[in-house]
Amino acid sequence: MIRCLAVDDEAYAVKIIADYISKVPFLTLVGTTTSAIEALSLVQQGGVDLVFLDIQMPDLTGIQFLKLCGSKCKVILTTAYPEYALEGYEHDVIDYLLKPIPFDRFLKAAQKAYNQLQPAVAATPPLLNQVPAIAAPAPEADYMFIKGDSKNKFLKVSYDDVLYIEGLKNYVSVFTPGQRMVTYQTLRDLEEQLPKPPFFRVHKSYIVSIDQIRMIDGHTIYIQDQAIPIGETYRDEFYKLIREE
Structure with a gap:
């Protein structure tokens, strides 16, 4: 097992990485910190093989961390800023993940880490019990950030406010009461970030909040005045979910 530490100054970003780590059989999360x-x-102090590290951190940037860390562990950088990629690779990072990070891209980076680390990890007895009390896992965030209409603009959206999300190629529209926010992102990528429940994909073009459903009539969901179709591919799982609610 590759022992991982998730580091990001945003609690919601730490949660996403921690959740991704839990889905990969050869990774184990030994801690998180902001x-x-x-x-x-x-x-x-030892006991960490791989760090998922944000670049834009207060007090100590990711690049400064790399310079100080040396060969103590391997690093996968996570950031919303592609301009740091070259400098990161100069410090022998395993990979460079751009936010928002889709799970399939995360998995590819994890496989790279496995290929580089597994021989060394296999030869080293597990040290999890030697790792000091690492910061407790970050509390689950009740919001997300979506990209705005300029490079460094991000909009904070509370999960409780989201009615439904509609995808169109590489764009998604996030609908809240009285507002529609459009962001350059695929529906699939956004789906990976959303907590399940209350969010559920019901169609190739729609994700809904179960909490916001007003009525279901046949294969149509009604949220406020919007009618949303339930795609055939998603029907069995959706109906099973609502019957268990």
Whole structure:
């Protein structure tokens, strides 16, 4: 098993990485932290093989972390800023993931880490019991950030406010009461970030919040005045879900 530490100053971003790690059989999460300084201390004490590290961190940037960390562990960088990729690779990072990170891209990076680390990990006895009390897993965020209409603009959206989400090629529209927000992102990528429940994909073009459903009539969902079709591919799982609610 590859022992992983998730580091990001945003709690919601840590949660996403922690959730992704839990889905990969050869990765194990030994801790999370929102402090790069704390992460560096934990890595230097041993027991961490791989760090998923945000670049834009207060107090200590990801690049500074790499310079101080040396060969103590391997690093996969996570960031919304592609311009740091070259500098990251100069410090021998395994991979460079651009936010929002789709799970299939995360899995590809994890496989790279496995290919590089597994021989060393297999030869080393598990040290999980030697890892000091790493920061407790970040509390689950009740919001998300979506890209705005300019490079460094992000909109904070509470999950409770989301009615439904509609996808069109590489764009999605997030509908809240009285507002529609459009962001450059695929529906599939956004689906990976959303908590399930209350969110559920009911059609190739729609994700709905179960909490916001007003009525279901046949194969149509009604949220406020919007009629949303239930795609044939998603029907069995959707009806099973609502019967269990």
